[in-house]
Amino acid sequence: MDYKNILKLISENISSGLFIVNKEGIVVFYNQSANDLAGLNVENAIGKHMLEIFPKLTEETSTIMRALTTGEVIKNYVQNYYNYQMKLVTILSNTVPFYENGEIAGAIEIFSDVDQYKNQNKYNKKQECNIIDRAYYTIDDIVGVSQFVNDIKLKIKKIADSKSPVLVYGETGTGKELIVQSIHNLSKRRDNPFIAQNCAAIPATLLESMLFGTALGSFTGAKDSKGLIEAADGGTLFLDEINSMDIMLQAKLLRVLQEGHVRRIGENKTRFVDVRIITALNQNPYKAIEEGRLRNDLYYRLNVINFSILPLRERSEDLEVLSYYFLNEFNRVLNKNIKGFTDDVIEFFRSYSWPGNIRELRHSIEHAVNMTEKGVIAIEDLPKYIDINHKDADEIRENSGGEKNAIIINAPLNEMMNEYERKIISESLKKNDYNVLKTSKGLDIPRQTLYYKMEKLGIRVDKRVEQA
Ligand SMILES: Nc1ncnc2c1ncn2[C@@H]1O[C@H](COP(=O)(O)OP(=O)(O)OP(=O)(O)O)[C@@H](O)[C@H]1O
Ligand SMILES: [Mg+2]
Incomplete structure (x- = not known):
């Protein structure tokens, strides 16, 4: 040949x-x-x-x-x-x-x-990968009446002006982006850049040069180019899905956080930057560390201020107000005049697990506003997959004699166990007036273990506890 x-x-x-x-x-x-x-x-x-x-x-x-x-x-x-x-x-x-x-x-x-790849959307599979340099959301966009939402808003106000790193953890669709942008918009940095970068789906070397910038290129007439860290000087850099960032690159990021300066790739000079780093992850940080997806040392450096966002199913007090908020939004956008929801719908909303959290609620309501032919939203207007889940849950209850607290098998064992553990700990904390020491004694586990479990399960430390 x-x-x-x-x-x-x-x-x-x-x-x-x-x-x-x-x-x-x-x-x-x-x-x-x-x-x-x-x-x-x-x-x-x-x-x-x-x-x-x-x-x-x-x-x-x-x-x-x-x-x-x-x-x-x-x-x-x-x-x-x-x-x-x-x-x-x-x-x-x-x-x-x-x-x-x-x-x-x-x-x-x-x-x-x-x-060329970027244009083909190869690296930009997710819309979130696009670099944005402005924060749109403010604290007023955070809707909710639960104690949890109130506490979040207070905490945002308290920490907005600090330069300390922030780590936001919550399931998908819980409003992490909303919180991060609100922090920036409430800070003195608000007139400076807000740069958001999703760390998933970008090859490590490309992300590295995007973050740090490059000096002399290897071809003709190379020119320096600054990275996102420098571009965010004076403002905020939001690194989303930090647990998807290459572990070696995480070490380099840690160095920037510790030393306060960056070095462009291929350059010896260091440049000081004044950037507030906010990171988010949609996986429990401890689990991410355990799986080797998040460096321990970086986690402690990033976790100075921490927001652990409750999933929607654990703050059902917010359901109604959020539902009406989205209803108004889509009435406006779709030029409709739907008045509300049937009792069935509200009841179902409370029993549903909302795996996609607030984003899922918003989409369901958008769907329903499009579908309904009446003045109120009824069960049949909701997206089909949600309706099916609803029926499944009912059937399981009926088959097991209609008992209210019959076990519903709807998730992997460890998730159900976590859920059970979360309920036990939440209830015990409530019973003990949120005193961690008392609760740990009641459950007969060391206090550190309780803290660990609370963090792992995303159980928010109540303000009263923090002060104790
Ligand atoms: N408290 C809230 N009030 C009003 N809208 C909210 C609230 N929380 C979330 N949303 C809306 O839900 C959608 C998802 O929120 P956001 O993008 O902030 O979630 P996320 O946690 O960043 O999700 P992901 O992990 O998938 O990136 C957005 O449309 C946002 O406006
Ligand atoms: Mg997000």
């Missing part, structure tokens, strides 16, 4: 750029995409040295030269440079040396345009 021809055929039909150099760094092969992406400043690069083609590069800054001299495999390396049209391009490259008779004989670099 003629591998040379096959290589040519492949290289002509891929959008990635490809360079092959020999052990001296002389280009022996490159494709049209490499030419287009790198904006070569020579007519024919074959036979020329890498550093001649890219005069701004040095032995150290060129990934190819590095691979040749050190034998290093440089994976997912992100670099910024200006191409021949003076357009800023961000590329992701992989550089691999190859060997003959045990010695480095050359190197291959394959690279692609990151922006």
Whole structure:
């Protein structure tokens, strides 16, 4: 088989750029995409040295030269440079040396345009991945009448102006984003940037360069570019789904938090930044640590101020007011005049577990406002999957003799056990007037264990306890 021809055929039909150099760094092969992406400043690069083609590069800054001299495999390396049209391009490259008779004989670099992926939504699968630089929500957007919501609002007011890091933990749809934006908008930082970045679904190296910025790129006419940490100077940087951030990158973030300055990738200089870091996760932090998804040391540094958001099913006092709030919203948006909900609906809302929390409630009401043909929302107007759950729960109750507290098996065992444990601890705390010491004695467990369990199960420490 003629591998040379096959290589040519492949290289002509891929959008990635490809360079092959020999052990001296002389280009022996490159494709049209490499030419287009790198904006070569020579007519024919074959036979020329890498550093001649890219005069701004040095032995150290060129990934190819590095691979040749050190034998290093440089994976997912992100670099910024200006191409021949003076357009800023961000590329992701992989550089691999190859060997003959045990010695480095050359190197291959394959690279692609990151922006192109972004446009294809490859890295931006979730809408939340988009960088936003303004906070829209304020504390007045937080609706609710429960003690829990009142406490949250008080706490936001108390801590808004502090520079200490904040960690927000809550199930999906519980309003973490709302709380984080409200903190920013209530702080003195409100006129400065609010930058939000979702840490999931972005390759670690790309996220690293997005956060820290890059200095000299490896291609022609490289220009410095600042990262999100610097871009948020004077304001707030919100890192969502921190438990999805690469563990090595978490260590680098910890360093920024400890030292208060950043160093762009490829730069020796450090720059001081005044950024308040807020992080969120939708998994219990202890579980995230246990699973190795969150560094212990970073957690303690981030957890200076902590918001643990109760799921909707545990604050049913908020259900009605939230339901009417969303009803009004969709009446307005959809130009309708629905007056309210049947008693059945309200009763069902109280019994439903709301796995998607407030977001799910909002969507259900939007659905119902669209569907209803009457003046009030009835059970049949709710989305079908919710209705089915409703019936299931009823059937289980009926089959088990209609007893009110019959066991409903609707989740994995450990989740149901957690739920049971949560109920026991919540009830005991209530019984003991939220005195942790008394409660721990009553349950015959050490106080530290009780604290641990409360945190793990997301049982909020009541204000009275905090003061005790
Ligand atoms: N207390 C509240 N009052 C009014 N609306 C709320 C409240 N909490 C949440 N919402 C609404 O619910 C939706 C989900 O909220 P948000 O995006 O803040 O949740 P989240 O916890 O960040 O979710 P995820 O973990 O999925 O990112 C939004 O439309 C938000 O406006
Ligand atoms: Mg969110």
